[in-house]
Amino acid sequence: MDVMNNAKLSLGPLLFNWDSDKIRDFYFAIADEAPIDYVYLGEVVCAKRLAGKNYLPEVVERLDNAGKKIIFSGLMLVLDNRDMTALESVAAMAPEYLIEANDMSAVSMLWQQNHAIGPFINIYNEATLKYYEDGGATRISLPPELPAKSLRALAKVARSELEVQIFGRLPLAISSRCYHARAHKLHKDGCQYVCEKDPDGMTVDTMDGQKFLTINGLQTLSYSYCNLMAELPELGQMGIQNFRLSPHDVDMVKVSRIYRNRLDGKIDLEEANDILEAEMFATRFSNGYYHDEPGQKQVETS
Amino acid sequence: MTKLELVCPAGTPAALRVAVDAGADAVYMGFRDETNARNFPGLNFSVDELSEALDYAHAAGAKVLLAVNTYAAAGNSEPWIKAVDNAAKLNVDAIIMADIGLLDYAHRTHPDLRLHLSVQASASNAVAINHYTKEFNIRRVVLPRVLTVPEIRDINSKIAINTEVFAFGGMCPMAEGRCSMSSYITGKSPNMNGVCSPASHVTYIQQGHDLKTNLADFTINKFGPNEQAGYPTLCKGRFTANEETGYLFEEPTSLNATGILLELMEAGVTALKIEGRQRSKAYVREVVQNFRAAIDAAEQGERMVIEMDNLSEGGQNTTGAYNKKWM
Structure with a gap:
């Protein structure tokens, strides 16, 4: 494949409820060692998780010093005053930082200022893309459900930087009900922060033991880990140059190096996927959405 | 009022x-x-x-x-x-x-x-x-x-x-318009296709006394002889998480x-x-x-x-x- 030196890797917002120390160590490693250009920070799933978290100043300083570009992500479901207060405090960091809107309320707060749009905002067609670009969106991370033909059509007319998730479990749904709490026979108000027990989410099996989905508090994710390694050249040809890695409880420094080496043409596709599969032992990968198939499918591309 | x-x-x-x-x-x-x-x-x-x-x-x-x-x-x-x-x-x-x-x-x-x-x-x-x-x-x-x-x-x-x-x-137990669980399993979603858990992907399988309902080959529920079988909408099935099986997302x-x-x-x-x-x-x-x-x-x-x-x-x-x- 052609070398994709212009391609940029980004690290999406951490979706899971890790403790402050773990988050701090994670981002310090990213700052010091990962070939990542953009880092999205902030809580997007549940405002309750913000209580007691104190990692941010140190992490921002370390990432800044390492030359990483920082984007702050807002909540994806904004219901009550707690949610709105959390979102307002994120939006208040504009224009010093680029803010990623994941709900229409955030779009409204950032309207006619430069901002980013996250994958939780529904952009399925050219007219919608244009609407957000006209409103100030300069960087748009597209919904993972979009097939290649939609990505191509959007890339053709985009004036903003488009981003696609190429690694990690796919965000599928958000609710006001906490399924983590429910699975532990707790109520959302008295959740005891049980979601922190599952640093990569709680897997959901069918009654026949099939691996099905993953629960992350209010959020439902795919069971499989999206991997668009094979699709990178085609994405590049479409004009998409920003690739999102969604953080997981694995060696994300190593994962990011695999994708970077592949983009730089230092390793071939087979080798890249072999190393990734060895790193992510016993994980199922999928690329179905890209190929207009069910998202959980792995479509052979060679 | x-x-x-x-x-x-x-x-x-x-x-x-x-x-x-x-x-x-x-x-x-x-x-x-x-x-x-x-x-x-x-x-x-x-x-x-x-x-x-x-x-x-x-x-x-x-x-x-x-x-x-x-x-x-x-x-x-x-x-x-x-x-x-x-x-x-x-x-x-x-x-x-x-x-x-x-x-x-x-x-x-x-x-x-x-x-x-x-x-x-x-x-x-x-x-x-x-x-x-x-x-x-x-x-x-x-x-x-x-x-x-x-x-x-x-x-x-x-x-x-x-x-x-x-x-x-x-x-829907999920926020509407922000759920792609159906397309993850079947390829068809409310946002893109106007359907959720479409009938075209549903199968009912009799297993002895039990009736199993599938969506695109995933087991959504199993019903005993005295249970009323429901349509396998994927968020209304029985699944296993945290070592327990039940209606994880929503009851029927x-x-x-x-x-x-x-x-x-x-x-x-x-x-x-x-x-x-x-x-x-x-x-x-x-x-x-x-x-x-x-x-x-x-x-x-x-x-x-x-x-x-x-x-x-x-x-x-x-x-x-x-x-x-x-x-």
Whole structure:
């Protein structure tokens, strides 16, 4: 494949409820060692998780010093005053930082200022893309459900930087009900922060033991880990140059190096996927959405 | 307080007449294609059928609301544009939409067409709703089924437009318009295809005394000989997590808000929506008649709880997120 030196890797917002120390160590490693250009920070799933978290100043300083570009992500479901207060405090960091809107309320707060749009905002067609670009969106991370033909059509007319998730479990749904709490026979108000027990989410099996989905508090994710390694050249040809890695409880420094080496043409596709599969032992990968198939499918591309 | 408006499903022209005759203040339907969120075989309206439906409903004093509430596909927006243009041409009383690009188009091209924001847009707070109002002059928002009654009251105090809430029928436990679980498993989703857990991907398998329901080869539920088997909607199945098997997302249950109409009125709600364009005429008749009675009673300050267990999924009822305990 052609070398994709212009391609940029980004690290999406951490979706899971890790403790402050773990988050701090994670981002310090990213700052010091990962070939990542953009880092999205902030809580997007549940405002309750913000209580007691104190990692941010140190992490921002370390990432800044390492030359990483920082984007702050807002909540994806904004219901009550707690949610709105959390979102307002994120939006208040504009224009010093680029803010990623994941709900229409955030779009409204950032309207006619430069901002980013996250994958939780529904952009399925050219007219919608244009609407957000006209409103100030300069960087748009597209919904993972979009097939290649939609990505191509959007890339053709985009004036903003488009981003696609190429690694990690796919965000599928958000609710006001906490399924983590429910699975532990707790109520959302008295959740005891049980979601922190599952640093990569709680897997959901069918009654026949099939691996099905993953629960992350209010959020439902795919069971499989999206991997668009094979699709990178085609994405590049479409004009998409920003690739999102969604953080997981694995060696994300190593994962990011695999994708970077592949983009730089230092390793071939087979080798890249072999190393990734060895790193992510016993994980199922999928690329179905890209190929207009069910998202959980792995479509052979060679 | 104004009287609640009763908004009823019209999956077919026949169901529309039933709903109007049973006392609906308004009916809603879609065109027969992927532009609406009940894109099921045998349902929905042609342009001519909608034209006749408008005559029938208007003669009885009922409004007609057209749902064009899926998301237009990139590179192929024509069916959606055509649906909006036809709605304007036929003079429907309002069009219900979620797609920003389409709202923008409708607002610019047909400024007299009344716009309602679909539940599929998942506008769950006043800041978001006010943005849609300012940008597209929407006149009503259908609220997502993730809000409590106090949250609805708070929203109503901060917005200048009508609110419509779901009052009866199938209930998404997820924020609507923000769920792609169905396409992850089957390739078809509400946002892109107007379907969830489509029948084309469903199989029923008898295993000894048990009946297994599958969606695209994934087991959604198993029923013993004494259990009533339900449709395998993927968020209403039994799954295993944290070493226990059960209804992880939601029980097979239906929303029934007849018991809280006074609270919804007090919270400033304008209209009640009955889900179920895919339901039978008999179902529509009974639900609409019951709600007609409950709303008329509520206007007099009386609470009329109507069970309707026979019409509910799994014979169970819930008030869903309206009561915080649900979360």
